[in-house]
Amino acid sequence: MINATAKNMGQQRIAIIGAGPGGLTLALILQRHGIQAIVYERESSDTNRERGGSLDIHEDSGQQALKEAGLYEQFQAVARYEGEDFRLFDKTGRLYMDEVADPDVPGTRPEIDRGTLCDLLLDALDPDCLRYGHKLTQAVPLADGRHELRFENGHTDVVDLVIGADGAFSRIRPLLTDAEAEYSGISMIELNVDRVAAAHPDLAQLNGRGKMFALGDHQGILGQLNGDGRIKVYLSFESERDWLDKCGIPFDRPEEAKRRLLDRFADWDDDLRNYIRYAEDVLLPRRIYMLPVGLKWSSEPGVTLIGDAAHLMSPFAGEGVNLAMRDAAELALSLVRHDEIGDGVRAYEEKMYAYSSESAEISAANLKLIFGGDAAARLKELMEQYRGQEQEQEQEQSSSV
Numbered sequence: 001m002i003n004a005t006a007k008n009m010g011q012q013r014i015a016i017i018g019a020g021p022g023g024l025t026l027a028l029i030l031q032r033h034g035i036q037a038i039v040y041e042r043e044s045s046d047t048n049r050e051r052g053g054s055l056d057i058h059e060d061s062g063q064q065a066l067k068e069a070g071l072y073e074q075f076q077a078v079a080r081y082e083g084e085d086f087r088l089f090d091k092t093g094r095l096y097m098d099e100v101a102d103p104d105v106p107g108t109r110p111e112i113d114r115g116t117l118c119d120l121l122l123d124a125l126d127p128d129c130l131r132y133g134h135k136l137t138q139a140v141p142l143a144d145g146r147h148e149l150r151f152e153n154g155h156t157d158v159v160d161l162v163i164g165a166d167g168a169f170s171r172i173r174p175l176l177t178d179a180e181a182e183y184s185g186i187s188m189i190e191l192n193v194d195r196v197a198a199a200h201p202d203l204a205q206l207n208g209r210g211k212m213f214a215l216g217d218h219q220g221i222l223g224q225l226n227g228d229g230r231i232k233v234y235l236s237f238e239s240e241r242d243w244l245d246k247c248g249i250p251f252d253r254p255e256e257a258k259r260r261l262l263d264r265f266a267d268w269d270d271d272l273r274n275y276i277r278y279a280e281d282v283l284l285p286r287r288i289y290m291l292p293v294g295l296k297w298s299s300e301p302g303v304t305l306i307g308d309a310a311h312l313m314s315p316f317a318g319e320g321v322n323l324a325m326r327d328a329a330e331l332a333l334s335l336v337r338h339d340e341i342g343d344g345v346r347a348y349e350e351k352m353y354a355y356s357s358e359s360a361e362i363s364a365a366n367l368k369l370i371f372g373g374d375a376a377a378r379l380k381e382l383m384e385q386y387r388g389q390e391q392e393q394e395q396e397q398s399s400s401v
């Protein structure tokens, strides 16, 4: 597997900032080609299990990256194909869509919990390349094109290539562009309903085995069954940036906070309000940010970005993790194929701009639709259009074989 170019690249010092799904996938694919990169992560240990819920991994992006990482069969063994089930309601509890995955035909977007996905990557990665407890504070460009990396704990490193896989508020991004992550107009409050099948069978039945969206009044209750038996709930609101500070919901007093939230959904179907009633006592408020759609920069040989650092978008196209993993695969393979780091970086960036801007446009359009008027009916229409297009493509493919 190690060709002359990969051997040449293996002599360069490469640092990846961030051990999220993007950074880990990149390190692993490089490792499979004999290139050892160092991954610097600010947390003191792996925290992917605590950060976020179930992710649908797409056939043409996330799954391809897992193939390049040599993990596809392991992924298939743990992926939840039934997690593709989708139910769509409006605020009155009227059901618009009830998609149930066909047990005989595996779908193209199975689910896996973020923690499980990252465990697969970590188990395959040489632990010597991981440096936890290293928060990057600054990357300083040097005259010879390399970068000096400075960390909060006093550690420094000088590298030929630094890759920002450090998410929404990347410390590497300012080396390439002035663009900053901006508030998307949506704030969320994350809740969890644990052991839902045993503790709340009524809600388990309402939610189904996958995702549930209930939409109306420029807000939504989004439920998602995770592999550990909990439903992750994202109460989502179209709102001003400072709404979470000003709304008066006391997030540190859960019972009172849940009462206030139930008031915000007072005229919604009572069964849907159980997503709030049954929730555990931890409420996590968060603002959703995005980078400008179609962001590009002028390429520099010793530095680039992948994942949210490159193209942060709202989660309403379900593409974030898939793009982070696709970027990882595209960059790793481009570095392997090119003798010069700069050529590899440039070729990756050109390709990445095209596919990521398409997803960012879809995500921005979906956000508008989901928080606009008549949202459930319009989302149903849109999803039926997608399904129709997918079927047409499948028919074209099978007739051309």
Ligand SMILES: Cc1cc2nc3c(=O)[nH]c(=O)nc-3n(C[C@H](O)[C@H](O)[C@H](O)COP(=O)(O)OP(=O)(O)OC[C@H]3O[C@@H](n4cnc5c(N)ncnc54)[C@H](O)[C@@H]3O)c2cc1C
Residues within 6 Å of the ligand: 017, 018, 019, 020, 021, 022, 023, 040, 041, 042, 043, 052, 054, 055, 056, 134, 135, 136, 137, 165, 166, 167, 168, 169, 170, 171, 188, 234, 306, 307, 308, 309, 315, 318, 319, 320, 321, 322, 324
């Ligand atoms: C509420 C919500 C729901 C989502 N749902 C979905 C979904 O259903 N499907 C989907 O595909 N995507 C979803 N996403 C998006 C998805 O989580 C991200 O797109 C994905 O995690 C991006 O991966 P990444 O590796 O680029 O960055 P991240 O996962 O953000 O990882 C960045 C890593 O860098 C580290 N880091 C940050 N700064 C520094 C520093 N200075 N020094 C060292 N390390 C640093 C962080 O600790 C972290 O480990 C959702 C996001 C949110 C907020």
